[in-house]
Amino acid sequence: MSYLVEIWLAVGLVALAAGAAGYIVVIRRAGFAAHALPMAAFPGAAAASLFGFPLWAGLAGVALSGAGLLALVQRTARRDAATALLLALLLAVGALCLSLSGHYAGSVYGLLFGQVFALGTEDLPVLGVIGLCVPVLLFLALRPLSLSALSPELMRVQGGRPFAMEVFFLAVLALAAGFAVPVTGALLVFSLMLGPGAAAARLCGSPLPGLALAMGLALGLAWAGLGLAFLTDWPVGFFTGVGAAAIYLLVRVKTG
C-alpha cells in the first residue's frame, strides 16, 4: 500500500511543479520551449550513462546549457525556429549517446511516456525538491515574469532585465522538467503543463489566482489520470494528454 502512496505523492509533486510552470509558459507563450527543453533529459541521462559521470550532473548540465543556448539563439533567429532546432539537436545527441551505449530501445519509451509504476523511494526526494521549489521560485518571480512577457521594453525602462528573466525562466523550466522527465516521462510533464496553464490563463484575470488554479487543475488531472491508469492498466500519459485537451476545450467553449 505504501508503494501506491509513494506514487500518488510523486505524481502530485510533479503536477504542482508542472502546473505552476505551465501557467507561466502560457502567459509567456513559450509552449514550444516547454516541449523542447524537457527533452534535455534525454541526452543528459544518455551521456551520463555513456561517459560514466553521475546522472544528476548529466541532467543538470545538459538542461542548463540547453536553456542558455535557447535564450541566446532566440535573440538572433525567429523564436519558434530556434526552438525547433534546439529540440532536434537534443534528440539527435540523445539518440547518438543511447545508440553508442547500446541500450537504446527501452529508454526511448521510458523517456517519452514514462513508467510511473516503476517509481522508487529514491525518486521521492528529487521530486519533492522540484514540487516545492518550482512553485515557490515562480511565485517569487511572478511580477517580473509577467511584466517582461507583456512588454520587454517596459521592463527595461523600469530597470529590469528581460533577457535575464528569460534565462531564469528557461533554466527553471529546464531543470524542473529535466529531473522529472526520467521519472515520469516527457509527455506527462508536458501535458500537465499546457492544459491546466491555458485553462487557468483564460479563467483568471490576475496572475496569482491563475497560478494557484493551474496548480490545482494539474494536481486533479494528474491524480485522475493515475487512478484511471491504475484501473485500466493503460498508460497514464494517455489519460493526462487527452484530459488536458478536454479541460482546454471545455474552458474554450465556456469563455468563448
Place this chain on the structure above:
Amino acid sequence: MLEFLQSGPVQSALLLSAAAALLCGALGLFTVLRGQAFAGHALADVSSAGGAGSLLFGISPLLGFLLFGVAGVAGLEILQPRRAAGRDEAAGILLGAGLGGTALLLHFCVTTHGAAGTAQAVMFGAMFSTPSDTALWSCLLAGGCLAVLALIARPLLLASLDEELARVAGVRLRALGLVFLLLLALGVTLAAMTVGAILATALLIGPAAAGLRLARGPLAAALLSMALGLAACWGGIVLAYESYGWIPGRTWPVSFFIVALLLLFYAAAGLRRRA
C-alpha cells in the same frame, strides 16, 4: 560505393528521404515565415500515433501516418483560436493529446505483440526497413504535394507577409491556411517516416532556417532549402553506412547524422552571412 547503391534498403532510404527532404524543404520556408514551427512539430507527433497504429493493426505505415496526420489538421482547426496569440497553446494541447494516443497504441503493441523496439522505430524513424513500394508511393505523394504548393505559392507568400493585404487582394485566407496545414501534415508525415516523428521538425525547419539566412528572393530560398535538406539526408545515409565499423558492435543512428549536417548548414549559413 557501388555495393552501397545496390543494397535494396539503401535504395528505399535514399528515395524516401529525398521525397521527404524536397517536400519539407519547400514547406519549411512557409512554416518559418508563418511562425508555424510548433504546429508542424505537433502534427508530426500526432502522426506518430498512426505509425504506432499501423504496427498494431498491421496496415501500411504510410497509410497509418497519413491518416493521423490529417486527423491532426482537423484537431488543429478545431482547437486553434482565430487570433494568432493562442495558436501556440492549441498546438501544444494537440501535441499532448496526440502523444497520449501514441502512448496508448504503443502500449497495446507491446502487450499484444511483445514488440519492444516499436517506440524507437516510430519516434526515431526506421527508413532502412521501409518496403520499396512504400518509398515509391512516398515519392509520388511528395511530387503531388509540391505541385499543389507551387499552385498556392504566391497567395500563400502574400498571406504570410500580411494577412490584410492578402484579404484586400481577394485571397481566401481560411481555405488557404487549411490547404497549407494539410500539405504540412503530409510533409511531416513523410519526414516522420524518414527520420522519425520527433526529428521530423529538424527536416522541416533546419534547411529552411539556413536557406533564409542565405537567399534573397523567395524562389531562391525555397530551392536552396530543398537542396540543403536533400544534401543532409543523403549525406546522413552515406555517413551512417560508412560508420558501421567506427566503433565495433555499436551503430551510429542515421537520424543523428542528418540532424548534425542540418545544424552544420545552419551554422555555416550564419557565418557566411556575417562574412
Place this chain on the structure above:
Amino acid sequence: MSEAALEVSGLSVSQGGQEVLRGVGFQLPRGAFCGLIGSNGAGKTTLLRAILGLLPSQGEIKAGGRIGYVPQKILFEPDLPVRAQDFVALGLDGHRFGLAFPSRARAEKVEAALRAVEAEGFAGQRIGRLSGGQQQRVMIAHALVRSPDLLLLDEPLANLDIKAAAEIIALLKRLSQESGMTVLLSAHDMNPLLPVMDRILYLAGGSALCGPVQEVVSTEVLSALYGYHIDVIRVHGRVLVVAGSGDGHDHRHDHEHVTAIP
C-alpha cells in the same frame, strides 16, 4: 466621368457591441487628395477597412474603380527572403495561383511602380533590411502596381522621421497629380498635410465631416462635430485643435484643464 471617386452614405460600423462609426457620409471627387484626420481611436482604420470591405458595415459605399491599399506598418523580419521587387510583384498577382512565369510585361510593370516611388536603387534588397521610409515607398509601389483609381493609406507617416514623412507626402502628391488618382490617407496630425491636401475628412465621436480644409477646420464646425467646445488656433501656419473649458456646462470639473487634440 463626373461621378465621385468615392461616395459613402449612412455608414455605420459596430465593433464589440460598440458603435465606432455612426451615419458617416461624404464624397470625394476624382483626383482629390484628402487627409483622414482624427485622434487615436476615432475610427480612421475602421473607416478605411469598411471601404475596403474588410468589415461588416451598414450603409452605402460606392467606389468608382480599383482600390489600392497601403496598410499600417507591416513588421518585416530582416531574414525574410523577399526583395522589394518581389513584394511589388506580389501586389500585381499575389492572389493568383501557380508560380509566376517571368514575363517582360510583368517585369516592366513592377519596374514602373518602383520607379514611380523612386525605389529603383534598392529594388534588389531584402525588404526587412530597408529603412522605414524605404519600406513605405515599397509598400506604396505594391499598391500602385495595379494602377488603382483610389489609393487608401493607413497612417503612412507614422514611424517616419520628419524628412522621410515630407518626402512621402511630396511623392503621393506628385503621383496623384500625374495619374489623376484619388488619394485618401489617414493621419493623426493634419499639419504635415496642410500644404498638399485639397480636402479633409475629419472624424470625431463616430461622425465625420468632409470638405475643403478652410471650411472644416474652424472653431464652430469642429465644436459642432465634437459636441463640445473646441478652439482652433492657427500659429505660424500650423493648426492646433484644442479642447478647453469653453462652454463650462459639460465640463464643470475641467477648470483650467486644456488638452490639445492633435
